[in-house]
Amino acid sequence: MADMTAAPRRRFARLTAAAGLLVTIVALLLAPASPATAHAVLNSSSPTASSVVPAAPAEVVLTFSESVRKVPDKIRVIAPDGSRADRGEPVFTDSVVNIPVDPSGPNGTYLVTYRVISADSHPVSGAFTYSVGAPSEPPVDSGNDGRANPTVGNAIKIAKFVGYAGLLLLIGPALVLALLWPRRLSRRGPARLAWTGLGLVALATVAGTLWQVPYTNGGGLFDITGAGLSLVLGSVFGAVHLVRLGLLAAAAVLLRPLLAGPVGRTDLVVLGVLGAGALLTWPLSGHPAASPAPAVSVLVDAVHLGGMAVWLGGLVMLAVFLLPRADERELGAILPIWSRWAALAVSALLLAGIVQALIEVATPAALVGTRYGQLVLAKSGLFALVIGVAAYSRHLVRKRIAASRPAPIRRAVWVELAITAIVLGVSATLVQTTPARTASANVAGAEADYFATMLTSPLFTLQVEMAPAERGNNSVHFYAYTPENRPQPVVEWKATVALPSAGIEPIDVPLLALTDYHATGEINLPSAGEWQLQITARTTEIDQDTVTATVPIR
Structure with missing residues (x-):
C-alpha cells in the first residue's frame, strides 16, 4: 500500500x-537581451575632457569601451553657475551616450558626471570637465555622488x-x-x-x-x-x-x-x-557572460563552480559524517570511490581555472599589474596548497590507511576545508573586481601609464606631466613653483616637442593657462622614441628660463 x-x-x-x-x-x-560587455570604461568624449571650446555644444557625447545601460538621473551636465545644463533624457546606443545640452548656456567650466551599468551588472561612474570660452571655477554636482x-x-x-x-x-x-x-x-x-x-x-x-x-x-x-x-x-x-x-x-x-x-x-x-x-x-x-568569448567563459565558469561544489561538499560530508560514523568496511568501499571523484573534480577545477585566467587576465603584465590578476595569483597559491593536502589524502587512501586509521585523513580533510574557505572569500572578492583585461586597457577613465618629472632652473621648479605617454594624442600639464615651493605666476608659456632620432623637428605645443601657474595642452606624437620636450616660462617682462625633459613614448 x-x-x-x-x-x-x-x-x-x-x-x-x-x-x-x-x-x-x-x-x-x-529576459532582456544585452550585448556582451564587461566593466565598461569611458573611451572618449565630445567635448574632450579638460578642453576649451569656442561655443557651447548642443550635446555631450560619451563613448564607452563597450555597451552600457542607463541608471535613471545619473548622467548630468552642470553649468558654471551650478544649474543643470542637460535637457531631456540621454540617448543610449550601444556604447555611445548622447546627452542633450542647452546651447545657450554661459561661458565657463562645465562638469559632466555619469553613472552607467555594464552588462556584467557592475556600475561605472566618473566625471570630467570642459570649458566654453575660457575656464572658470569648476561647479559641483551635489546630487550625483559617483562614489x-x-x-x-x-x-x-x-x-x-x-x-x-x-x-x-x-x-x-x-x-x-x-x-x-x-x-x-x-x-x-x-x-x-x-x-x-x-x-x-x-x-x-x-x-x-x-x-x-x-x-x-x-x-x-x-x-x-x-x-x-x-x-x-x-x-x-x-x-x-x-x-x-x-x-x-x-x-x-x-x-x-x-x-x-x-x-x-x-x-x-x-x-x-x-x-x-x-x-x-x-x-x-557576472564577468563570464561579458567576456570576449562568452559561451566558453560561461561554460568553464559553471564547470569551475560545479567542481568546487562537488569537491568541497564531499569533503564536508567526509569530515562531519562519514569519517566519524562509518566503520572500517564501509570506509574501505567509500574512500576509493570518493578519491576518484575528488581527482575528477579537482582536474575540472584546474582546467576551467586555467581557461578562465587566459580569458580574463589576457596578458602576463595584467596578471601582476592589476588587482584582479593579483587575486588570481593569491587564489592559485592557496589552491596549490590544497592540492598538496589532497594528494596526501589520496596517498592515505591508496595505502588503505584511512579505512583502519581515519584520524590522519580526517585532519587532512579539515586542513583542506580551512584553506578552501579562504579561497571562497578570495573568489567572492574576485567576481566583484574589474577583470584584468579591462583594468589594463589604456582608455579614458581607466588607470593608464603617464610620464611625470620635476625640472629645475634658477627661476622656478617645473612639474611636468604627460598622459598616456604613448603614440597618438597626449595631454600635458605644467605647474610652476618658486624655489620655496610656492606657486610661481607665469606670464607666458611656450613648449615644443621633437624627436631628433627620427628627424622630427620641434613641434609647437598649443598651451592654455588654466591658472597663473598651471598650463595644459594637447599634442599628437606620431612615433615611439625618446622625445625632447622643451618648456619656456616667462615669469616677468624680462625674466624667463627654459628647461628640457626627455619623454619616452611607447
Whole structure:
C-alpha cells in the first residue's frame, strides 16, 4: 500500500519539478537581451575632457569601451553657475551616450558626471570637465555622488560568499546521499545540512538581488526603492537571479524524497539537470557572460563552480559524517570511490581555472599589474596548497590507511576545508573586481601609464606631466613653483616637442593657462622614441628660463 502511495507522489514531484524548469526556461527566453560587455570604461568624449571650446555644444557625447545601460538621473551636465545644463533624457546606443545640452548656456567650466551599468551588472561612474570660452571655477554636482558605498560593496561580497558556501553544502550531501551513503546510517544530519545549503543559496540570491538596487544607484544598504528594484528585475542580472530561485524551488520538490531515502534514476537525472541549470546562473550574471568569448567563459565558469561544489561538499560530508560514523568496511568501499571523484573534480577545477585566467587576465603584465590578476595569483597559491593536502589524502587512501586509521585523513580533510574557505572569500572578492583585461586597457577613465618629472632652473621648479605617454594624442600639464615651493605666476608659456632620432623637428605645443601657474595642452606624437620636450616660462617682462625633459613614448 505504501508503494502505491509513493508512486503517485513521485510522479507529482517530477511533474512539479518539470513545471518549475519550464517556467525558468520561459523566463530565460523572455529576459532582456544585452550585448556582451564587461566593466565598461569611458573611451572618449565630445567635448574632450579638460578642453576649451569656442561655443557651447548642443550635446555631450560619451563613448564607452563597450555597451552600457542607463541608471535613471545619473548622467548630468552642470553649468558654471551650478544649474543643470542637460535637457531631456540621454540617448543610449550601444556604447555611445548622447546627452542633450542647452546651447545657450554661459561661458565657463562645465562638469559632466555619469553613472552607467555594464552588462556584467557592475556600475561605472566618473566625471570630467570642459570649458566654453575660457575656464572658470569648476561647479559641483551635489546630487550625483559617483562614489560607491563601501558597505553595499562588502555586503554583496558577503552574499556571494554565503551563496558559494550554501552551494557546496547543498550539492555535497545530495551527491553523497544519492550514491555513497551507507544504508545503516541515519540521513537526518546530512538532510539538515542540505536544507541549510538550499536556504543559504536562496537567501544569498534574494539579498544579492535587493542589494543590487543601491549598488546600481550608489545609495546606502537600505536605499531600496520600488523603481530601483523594477530596474534591477528588468535587467539580465535580475532575470537570471529569478531563474535561480525558480530552479531552487523546483529542485526542492525532488530533493525531499532523496534526503529521506534512495530514489530512482529518473529523479536523479532531473535533479542533475536542475543543478546544471542553477550552476549556469552564476556566470550568466557576472564577468563570464561579458567576456570576449562568452559561451566558453560561461561554460568553464559553471564547470569551475560545479567542481568546487562537488569537491568541497564531499569533503564536508567526509569530515562531519562519514569519517566519524562509518566503520572500517564501509570506509574501505567509500574512500576509493570518493578519491576518484575528488581527482575528477579537482582536474575540472584546474582546467576551467586555467581557461578562465587566459580569458580574463589576457596578458602576463595584467596578471601582476592589476588587482584582479593579483587575486588570481593569491587564489592559485592557496589552491596549490590544497592540492598538496589532497594528494596526501589520496596517498592515505591508496595505502588503505584511512579505512583502519581515519584520524590522519580526517585532519587532512579539515586542513583542506580551512584553506578552501579562504579561497571562497578570495573568489567572492574576485567576481566583484574589474577583470584584468579591462583594468589594463589604456582608455579614458581607466588607470593608464603617464610620464611625470620635476625640472629645475634658477627661476622656478617645473612639474611636468604627460598622459598616456604613448603614440597618438597626449595631454600635458605644467605647474610652476618658486624655489620655496610656492606657486610661481607665469606670464607666458611656450613648449615644443621633437624627436631628433627620427628627424622630427620641434613641434609647437598649443598651451592654455588654466591658472597663473598651471598650463595644459594637447599634442599628437606620431612615433615611439625618446622625445625632447622643451618648456619656456616667462615669469616677468624680462625674466624667463627654459628647461628640457626627455619623454619616452611607447
